[in-house]
Amino acid sequence: MIKKVVVQIDDFDVNEETAFLVDISKEVGGINTFLGTVRDVNEGDTVTGLRLEHYPGMTEKQIHAIIDRASSRWSVLGAVVIHRVGDLQPGEKIVFVGIASKHRGDAFRACEYVMDSLKTEATFWKKEVTEGEARWLTTRQTDVEALNKWQVD
C-alpha cells in the first residue's frame, strides 16, 4: 500500500493526485475521492473566510495511522490525504482524500472512513470569519456520529 500524506498552505491539483492513484498499479480498478471545500454559509451566517491551524508532526502521524487502520479493514492499494492550513476563502479546497482499490466497494468504504476519522481525530482547528467576527468552530455532533458508525461491535 502506497501512502501520500501532505499538510500544506498551498492549493493542490486534483488531476495530479488522481494520476498518482491511477499509476500506483494496473491492478487499480476504482478510485474514490472526497474533496472538501469552504462553504459560504455555516449555521446561518455568511462565511467570508476560514483559518486552519494544525499541530505539525502529530497531524501527519495521525493521518498515517488513520490510513493504516483503513487499510487493515479494506483492500487499499494507495491512499492520498492532502489537508490545507492557513487562510482560505469560500469555494477554496480544504481537504482531499483519495483511495485506490481493485474494487469500488473498498475504495468507497476506506475513503469515507478516512474522512470521518480526520474530522474527529486529526489535530486541525478551524476558525471561521463571519462578517467581521472570527470564531473557533466546535466539534459537530454529526461528525462524532459519523465516526461512530465505523465501530466494530
Next chain:
Amino acid sequence: MIKKVVVQIDDFDVNEETAFLVDISKEVGGINTFLGTVRDVNEGDTVTGLRLEHYPGMTEKQIHAIIDRASSRWSVLGAVVIHRVGDLQPGEKIVFVGIASKHRGDAFRACEYVMDSLKTEATFWKKEVTEGEARWLTTRQTDVEALNKWQVD
C-alpha cells in the same frame, strides 16, 4: 440540482469535472467522486484491452433517471456522470461519477448509489480482450448484491 451526463469515446479531464462541481454553488461543501479504470487482470487472465458498447439514447436517459433517484434520496447540488465507450487500454479511465453536496454523507451515499445503479442498469456492455481472445463480460453477482443494499424496505 445540476446534471451533466456524457457518453463519449474520448478521454476526459478530472480537474475539469471537479471544477464544474465546485463551481455549481458556494453552498457546495463536499464532493465525492468515483473513477473507474481498466484493470490489467480480471478473473485470473491478463487483460490487454476492453471494448465498450452502449445503446445511444437509452443510456443517457437511464443515467439521468438514476441521478434523479439519487437526488430524491439524498441532498445533491450537482452530479456529473461521464462514461466512455469504444476501445480502451489497461489503466485508462472508463467512468467518472461526481456528486456535489453541502455535507459529505450525502455526497458519499449518492455517488455510490449512482455507481452501483450504473453497473447493473445502464445499457453498457464490455468485451474484454485477454491474450488474443475476446469475450463479452457477464453480470457480476457482487454488482447485483451491491445494488440490492440500496433497497428501501
Next chain:
Amino acid sequence: MIGSQMIKILFFASLKEQLSIDALDFPLTESITVAQLVDELVLKEASIDRDILSAEDILVAVDQTVVSSDFLVRPGSEVAFFPPVTGG
C-alpha cells in the same frame, strides 16, 4: 422516427454478434405483445434464431424502457434486445 406501420428493432453486444445483425425494420400494423413479436421475428426473419433471442437472460426495451414479455408493442416503436449490462 420510422413509418407508423413499421417498428425499428435493435440488437446489442453478444446478441448482435450471435445473430450477425444489429438492426432491422419490421412491418407492424397493430399492437402485439413482445412474446408475439419474438414469434413473428423467428417466423419471418431468417437471421433470427429463437434459442438465441429467447435465451433466459435476454432483456427487451420498448422505446428505451425495459419491459416484460407481455408488454404491448405499438406500430412506430423502437424495440431493443440485449444481454445483461456490464458497464461502469
Next chain:
Amino acid sequence: MIGSQMIKILFFASLKEQLSIDALDFPLTESITVAQLVDELVLKEASIDRDILSAEDILVAVDQTVVSSDFLVRPGSEVAFFPPVTGG
C-alpha cells in the same frame, strides 16, 4: 529535542488565544502525571489559568499521542494541550 530535565509544552487554537501563549519550556526532573503537571503549571506559570487549561473538553497529547490525565509525563517529553479538533 529539548534537554532531558525539561519538557516542551504547546498550546493550540482557542486555548493558545485564551492563554496568550503558544509554547513554553518547563523544568521537569522526574515523571509526574498529566494532572500533576497541570497543578505545577498553574502554580509556577503566571500565564496559565486553571479554569482554562482544565476545561472539560481540553485534550492532552504527550509525544503526539492523546493521553488521559493519569498518564505519566517523563522529562524530555513534548506535551500539548488543545481543544476538540475541527478539521477536514
